[in-house]
Every structure is written in C-alpha cells, then in structure tokens.
Amino acid sequence: MLEALNIQVLIVRMMNMAVLCSANDDQLHLSAKVLEHMLEGVVITDAQGRIRSVNPAFVRMTGYQEAELIGQNPRILKSGKHDADFYRNMWAAIEQTGQWQGEVRNLRKDGEEYTAWLTISSIRDPEGQVSHLLGVSSDITRRRRAEEALLLSEERFCVGLKNSPITMFLVDRDLRLRWAYNQERGFAARQDLGQRADEVLPEGGAAELMDLERSVLERGAGERREVRIPFEGRELFYDVTAEPFRDPSGQIGGVTVAAMDITDRKLAERAIQETEERFRRLMLRAPVGIFLTDAEGGALFVNQRWQELAGLSEEEARGYGWARALHAEDRERLLGEWSEIGRKSEKHRLEDFRFQRPDGSVSWLTTSVVALRNDRGELTGHLGAVTDITNLKLAEEEVRKEQEKLDLVTRNIGVGLAIISRDYETLWANELLREIYGDVVGKKCYVTYNKRQAICPSCGVQEVFAGGKDKVVHEQMGFDSAGNRVWAEIIATPLKDKEGNITSALEVVFPITKRKLMEEALRDSEERFRLSSFAAQDAIILLDNDGRITFWNPAAERILGYSEQEVLGRDLHAFLMPPRFREAYQASFPNWRRTGRGDAVGIVRELSALRKDGVEILVELSISSVRHRDKWNAIGILRDVTQRKVLELQLRQAQKLESIGQLAAGIAHEINTPTQYIGDNATFLKKAFDDLVKVLEAYRRRGEAVGAGAAPAARRAELEGPVMRAELEYLFEEIPRAIDQTLEGVDRVAGIVRAMKDFSHPGREEKVPADLNRAIKNTLAVSRNEWKYIAEVETDLDPSLPEVTCLPGEINQVLLNLIVNAAQAIEEAVRGTARKGKIRVETRRRGDRVETRVADDGTGIPEAIRTKVFDPFFTTKPVGKGTGQGLSIAYNVVVNRHGGTIQFETEVGKGTTFIIDLPVDPVRTSTSPDLGETRETALRNEVNA
Amino acid sequence: LRTILLVDDEPNMRAALRRSLHGEGYHLLTAGSAEEAARVVESAAVDLVVCDQMMPGQTGTEFLAWLAERQPAIIRILLTGCPTAETALDAINQGRIYHFFTKPCDPLDLAVTIRHALEQKSMVENTRRLLDEMEAAFRNGLDLLQAARHLLAERGEEARRPAEPPLSPEGLPERDREEKVVVTGGSEP
DSSP states (O other): OHHHHHHHHHHHHHHHHHHHTTTOHHHHHHHHHHHHHOSSEEEEEETTSOEEEEOHHHHHHHOOOHHHHTTSOGGGGBOSOSOHHHHHHHHHHHHHHSEEEEEEEEEOTTSOEEEEEEEEEEEEOTTSOEEEEEEEEEEOHHHHHHHHHHHHHHHHHHHHHHTSSEEEEEEETTOBEEEEOOOSSSSOOGGGTTOBHHHHSTTTTTHHHHHHHHHHHHHTSOEEEEEEEEETTEEEEEEEEEEEEEOTTSOEEEEEEEEEEOHHHHHHHHHHHHHHHHHHHHHHHOSSEEEEEETTSOEEEEOHHHHHHHTOOHHHHTBTGGGGGBOHHHHHHHHHHHHTGGGSOSEEEEEEEEEEOTTSOEEEEEEEEEEEEOTTOOEEEEEEEEEEOHHHHHHHHHHHHHHHHHHHHHHTTOSEEEEEETTSBEEEEOHHHHHHHOSOBTSBHHHHTTOOSSOOTTOHHHHHHTSSOSOEEEEEEEEOTTSOEEEEEEEEEEEEOTTOOEEEEEEEEEEOHHHHHHHHHHHHHHHHHHHHHHHOSSEEEEEOTTSBEEEEOHHHHHHHOOOHHHHTTSBHHHHHSOHHHHHHHHHHHHHHHHHSOOTTBTSEEEEEEEOTTSOEEEEEEEEEEEEETTEEEEEEEEEEOHHHHHHHHHHHHHHHHHHHHHHHHHHHHHHHHHHHHHHHHHHHHHHHHHHHHHHHHHHHHHHHHHHHTOOHHHHHHHHHHHHHHHTHHHHHHHHHHHHHHHHHHHHHHHHHHHHHHHHHOTTOOSOEEEOHHHHHHHHHHHTHHHHTTTEEEEEEOOTTOOOEEEOHHHHHHHHHHHHHHHHHHHHHHHTTSSOOEEEEEEEEEETTEEEEEEEEOSOOOOGGGGGGTTSTTOOOSOTTSOOSOHHHHHHIIIIIITSOEEEEEEETTTEEEEEEEEESSOOOSTTSSOHHHHHHHHHHHHHHO | OEEEEEEOSOHHHHHHHHHHHTTSOEEEEEESSHHHHHHHHHHSOOSEEEEESOOSSSOHHHHHHHHHHHOTTSEEEEEESSOOHHHHHHHHHTSOOSEEEESSOOHHHHHHHHHHHHHHHHHHHHHHHHHHHHHHHHHHHHHHHHHHHHHHHHTTOGGGSOOOOOOOGGGSOOOOOHHHHHHHHHHOO
C-alpha cells in the first residue's frame, strides 16, 4: 500500500508538471502516452468539475465508456456510502493543501461497488487559479478485502491471545523488541518497543529468555524451552517457542517468540513433587509396612518397614515376589484371599497372617488394603498397610493360655463360669459355657445369653452390683449358640477389689436344660395322662408295690362308688374284692410284688367286684405291671360289664330256647307216637282182659255146674260163646306182643325225656367232666325227628374216650347244631327222591385231646361261602329254617370257651365233615373257678326269674 | 266187608292200630310208607285210609292229597304226632280229609269215627243205588209214556189234545256227584 501511495504521488507530480508545461507538446504527448498505459485510473476535470479526460484504466475501473464520462461530473460514481462530512473534509483539504488522499467507495456502471485509493490534486494555472482537478485512483477492492480479511483474522488472533496465557512478540537481530502483542500480564508490552529484554526486566530476569533468542539467531532454527523469569520478587515460568524470522531475501531478521505462562502449573507441579517427596519419605520411613500393587496384585512398591517385616528387598518383593515372605502355613490361604482381592470392597482387611523372614523369625501381621482407582473408576491397584501384631498375638496367646489354664481347671466341674463386668460384658467364660453359648467373651451378656437388647428383667448380676448381697440365685431361660432354648440355674456373686468395690460378678451357671425339658415333657405327659384318664369311660386304677391305690380316675369313682379321697392309699383288694377270693389273691400277691407276674397280669379277665353299696358287679379287668422306682406297680383298667353279661346270658338263654323250640315239635312227635300205641295197646289189653275174664267166668260157672250135675251140651254152649267171641288164639298171640310193644313205647318215651334232660343240662354253668359219647347219643336222640326221615345215623364212638371237662349244655348245643346242619344238607340233596342220606358221628381220643367228627353226604359247602360259615348271621337257609347263628355259636363255644378248634372238610355234592377238637382238660383261662362264675349263675337265675 | 288201610312208618303203631280195630269186622291192610300205601290202593279196593303224617319220603298230607285226586271215594283220616296248624290246613285243603286226629288219641274215638265214616259211606252208596234204580225206573216209565203217546196218535186222538213238550232225560234235575256227597259228609263229622 505504501508503494501504491508513493506511485500515485509520483504520478500526480508528473501530471502536474505536464499540465503545467502543456506548452511543451512533446512533454504532453509523452504524458498522454504515459496515461494511456498507466494501471491507475486517471481522470481530469475542469474547475467546474466536468470530466475532461479519462485514461483507459479509469474506463476499465468504472465500466463506463470514455464518451459517457466526458463532460460528466465524477459524482455519477457515488455509492452513497460516504456522508456529507466526508466530502466537506475532502474539499477543504484540496482547498487548503491542493491535495486529498483517501479511500472511496464508488459504484461501477453495472452497480457493483468498488473501493479505490484516490488522490485528488488541484492544478493551478500560472495565475494561481485552479484550472483543473486531477484524480488518480487505484482499484484496491481486492486488496481492501484481503486487508479486511487479515484484519478480521488478526482481531480474531488477538482475541484468541487475549484469552490465552500466550504472549507473542518479535525481536530484531539486536534482540530489540519490534512488535508485541499487548498482553496485560506479561513482560512484553508496546511501551517496551525498541528495548531489549534485559533493559526491561531487571536483575538478570531476562537471561534465560535472551539466551534462547540468541540461540535461535545463531542456529537459525526454532527452539522450545521452559524459561524462568524472576519478576517483582517472584518467579514466572513460561513455555517459550522461538522461531527465526526471515525477511523476503531469506535473511534472518529477528526472532518471533511465543511464550505461554505456565507459572501456576509449574508451582502446582512443584508442590506435588514436594508432597510426593514428603509422602515418599513418609512411606519409606513409616513404622507400618506399606505396599502398592498394580491392578493384578503385583507389588510396585514396598516401603522400608515392609521390607524389614518381610525380610525381602523392594526388588525381591516386586511382582509376586512378596509371596515368598509368607509363612508356609499361611501362604495358600493368603494367596487365595489375595486372588480375590479385586472383588473385595474398597477397604478390606485381610485375615491375620505371618511373614517368615529368611532368618527364620516370624511376625504376625494384620493388613488393610485400599483399592486405587483412576478418574474413570477403573481399578489401578491396591495400597496396603501391614502392621506387626506379633506382640498382640503373643499377648492373645498368653491370654488364651491363661484361659486354657482356667478352662482346664474349670472344665470338669460341670458348671459354667463367667465373669461379667459392670457393663454387663462377659470378661471371661469357661469352656463349658462357651460350648453352650458360643463366643460370648467381650460381648454383652444379655445379648449373647438371652438375645435381648437390654438387661434382663430379673438379672442376678444386676442385683449383685446393686450391693448388699453375696449370692443371688435365679433360674433363667436363654439361647444357645444354635438358637435353641436352654435353661440355667445361675448363682451370681460379687468380685471385689482390695478396697472392697464390686468390680465384676462371677456367675456360676448350672445347665438344667435337660431337667427342664424332662420336667416339661413330664408335665405334658402327666397332663395327657390326666386328661385321657379323666375322659376315659373305664376305671383306671394305679396300685403301688404294696397294693395300695395311688391313682383313681373319675370313671373308677362312677363305677365303684368310692371317691378318690376315700380310696387313695388304701389296699385295693381289702375293699374291692369279694371276700371269697381274697385268700387266692393273698397267696399270689408276694410273687407279683417280686416279679410283676401273675395269673391276672397281661390278660383281660372277668371278675366280680364289690361296689361301695355292697352290690357285687361283674367287671372286665386288665392288669399291667410296670416297673417304677425299682418296684412293680400295677395299672388296672376296669370296665363294668354287668349289663353286657346280663345281655350275654339273655342271649345264650334265648339261643337255647330257640334250639329247644326247634326240637319241640320233633320231640313231641317222638313222644306222641309211642304214647299213641301205648294207649292203643292198653285199651286192647283192657278189652282182652275183659274177654278173658268172661271166659274164665264161664269156665268157673261150668265147673260149678259140673259139680251140680248140669247137662254137658248146655255147658259147652255156655262155654263156647265167650271163647268164640274172644278168639282166644288171637288173644294169646297178641297180648304178649301188645305188652312188649307197650313197654318198648314206655322205654322210648322215657329215653327221650331223659335225653332231653341230659341235653339241656338245667342249672349247670360250670365246666364239669362229661362223657362226650353220651352227649352225642343224647343229642341224636333229641334230634331224631330232624334226621330220621332223611338219613341213617351211624355212630363210631371210641369206648376209651376220657371224660372231657366242658360246659356240657354248650357242647350239646354244638353237636345239635352240627347234626341238624348235616340233616338239612342231606335233605337238600335227597329231596324228591326215596334215597336216604347218612350221618356219621365219630369220636376219637388223640392224646390229651378228643376229636369229634360229624360227617354228612349232603350237598357240601360251595367254595364261595366257605370263609363265611362261622360268621354270625350268615345263613343259606330259607327264612324260618335257622337264624344263621348255629355255626357261629359252635365256633364261639369250641374256640373261645373251651380252647378247642373247629374245622371242616367239604366237597360240593359229596358232603361235609365238621371236626371238633377239644382239650380233655382245657386251659384254665376264663374257666378257672374265677370270680365271675358264681355271680354269673346268680345272674342267670335272675334272668330266668 | 269194609277194607281199611293203616299207614304208619312205625311198626308198633301199625300193630297197635290193628289191635284197636280188631273185632270191628273190617278187612285191615297196612303200609309202612306213603309209597307202599299208594301201591295198596291201586291193587285193592280200599274204603278208608288212616295215615300218619311224618314218614320217610312222602308225608301223610302229600299222600292223602294225591289220593283225593286219584280215588276220591276212599275216606281219608290223618293221624299225626306233630299237630301243627300248617299240617292241619294242608290236610283239610289238599287232602280233603274226613277227620284230623292227633297222637295220642283215644282208640275208641278212632274206632267210632271210622265206623261213622263207613256208615256214612254206606248211606251215600245206598242212596246212589236207589237213585240209580229210580232213574232207571223213571226212564222206563218215560219210555212207556212215549210209546203210549205214539200209540194214541196213531189212533187219531192226536188233534184234540194240546201239544206237550217232549220229555227227555236232560229235563231231569242233575244228581249230585260222589265228591259232593263226600264233602258234605266231611263237613258234618
């Protein structure tokens, strides 16, 4: 731009000259030539402002043709971007100085704005009058735009600089400041232009900077250094970049310097360094072992103390080298724990472990570890502190030994011991106590023993601390280490110091859990027993070893009439047993006292018992012996069966009546038939006797007549009448027969009557030896009418049969039932035929047993009902033919009442054989001359009545 | 001579009955069972049966019921040692018996009953015979009357007399059958 200005001025001067010397044509011509080729636009106006002349450059610049311009005022180019003052100043300058220079913004013909650097000169004529105005203009539109862009960029740069800690300046070869960006806080300022740095900055503050500048100048190459500048009592630090500045010829004209203030950072760094150093020193000399690891757990650093503890140098400890220091016994455990460390919480405490140094010495260590993380929260490593707790461990060991000693002393005393502090913490507890309650030492007693949050309401220790008592005994429920309820009886006593102050309390703890549980169980059991025995309908009576009553339930009172108060402690048999049985009881009692065994023990039997009102009742009694406190006691369960017995008797009676009723018709027939012919014969004999009397009379009269001398013929006629009528021959023949048959009939009737009597056995309810053969004959006799029309009876009775001790009435009933069944089976088989069946009755002795067989050749028992034949009320007979009780009764009599067996063999279509097997002398179970028999007889009589 | 059959499975009983009826002027037959008795009544003319109830095989009632169907003219008496209502009902309804005796019974009673029964039987038989004779006579009379009427007609008397219905045996009242006589007799012992 400077050049342009200079050129314009030059041109103006030339033009002035040319115009002035217009007389000189050559010169003018020359001027015209020059104008024509000039790059600057030239316009010449007259004094009135009318354009007189333009050169081609001006034409190009404005876009107007020369012809269009000539005669016009240059005002046509006005853009309107300049105000009136602008032109006034312009004209004023021309008036006063003859010249004006400046930038103008005009419009081309096509309306486009352009910027021109314009120099206006007034040309005066020799008279000094302004004759022409000369305007030379250069189109600086592009340059201006470039400049504007540059300016903009410089502004931006400066703005950028302003906000950054960078100072920029330029020094020449003499290191004098040539250009600087004004920076509020810095060493290079505009006012320092032309000065050297050491002239601005006192006390050698510029030394390093100038050193750098020189270096760049000498080497001709850029350099970057950190520069320290002491300034006004403090140090400033700069990060300085210096570059050689070359002029267009390539000569180094100076140095450009960009300096960034890094004082703050530098100071911070230094502070950090100092801190780090201090920390490092601290770590190195710390009385705790310190180690730093990477994220993988490898050691990066270990301090002095750590090295001492481990007996390893830092080098040796690097990576996983530290593991060598671990005691062999702890190594595996600790490495295991360490491998998990990354997953642990930020702060973690390792289990205590040991280092064993190369010299063999061992230290116990406790270690806390902190996780280190970077800004992103990633794990970068761990920092750990290791403390030597060997002494502590030793102390613990001491304590443990002490405790063991105490434990040893207190182990076998069988009681728990604990010392409780005034804060209710367990200071010490013996092994037994710890076994029960777990780790209680150092913890609040009410928490560990009682699972409470505060002191127990009835705390013996509290009472001890309250003073005045040397011993407090109380029972307490607590919880063992597993959470189960435990009971203890606790004696608390105060422990005092020399001055007699209570410092703590000693608890002596007797574990009584078992006893408590047993007590509870016992209470439960007692309660259950009490409830069940109270609810029982049967009398429950307990006797001690002396036969005295120790328990008497309400049912016993109800059944026997005595209240509990009346009987407790009394000898049961003295008042409950009818006197006639007492002797037998007293004989067997001593044996029971000793052995718990006896005839009545372990079975159910029927007995008579005396009620309070003196009435004998029938009871069913079961006695069990129980060993209690080394002695035999008895539990008797007794049921009043009087009513049942009455019913049983009634039933048996009814059954007997039923069978007799069944037989009655048959027996009547059996008796009526002989009676008939006895009567007939008697009538015949009477008539025969009458006839014979008449004959005898006739003979007597004849004898008299002969004596008197009557006529013989008349006598014969007299004689023959009665004889003819009586048919003497017939009479002689029939009378003996009639008598015989009559006697036979009488025997028959007598036999049946006797059999009936034998059969029904009135008044015999006890077991007596009986002839079974005779019983069979009787039964066949009374049942004759049942079978005689359909079957022959064959008997094969063993003459050597011993008498069988039995209830004959009941055995007869059994035989009758079997015979009637046999007859009925045969009847079914022979019905509608003239065939008769056969019933065979056999007896045989088999050792001490007697076998009776009743066989028929009837229908047999179908397979399907064989299992039911002994069931009560099971019957195949039509209604009216039987109740279905026959075989059931037979079974009951043979098996239950005689201890025998009853079985059958059967084949459908071939017949059935029932086999009864009876012991000759049955086991004395319910059959011994027991208490029931007499009573039963009495009852039966009542029933009969 | 009247024939009486005594049926009882008990020989002493049969002998005793024989003795009871001895001298009454009967022809006495005996049988030990219903089956035997059936054979006897088929082969011999029996006027009256005295039968026991309880016997092997058929009972008395069963036999008498059979007999009532077979030969209703034979008078039936039951003698039983087992006098149940059932037996009595069966004997009356099925056996249509003349008399029901229970053992023991008075032998004279039995004899008298038998005599009465036979007398009644004789009366019935006599009555029937008389009726038969009367009927025969009446028929003869009728025949004669008819012949006489024909004769008169032939003689021209026919036109002056009113027409009379023809007489025939069907016009006579029906006579009672034997059974009815027996039943009537049975109901009046």
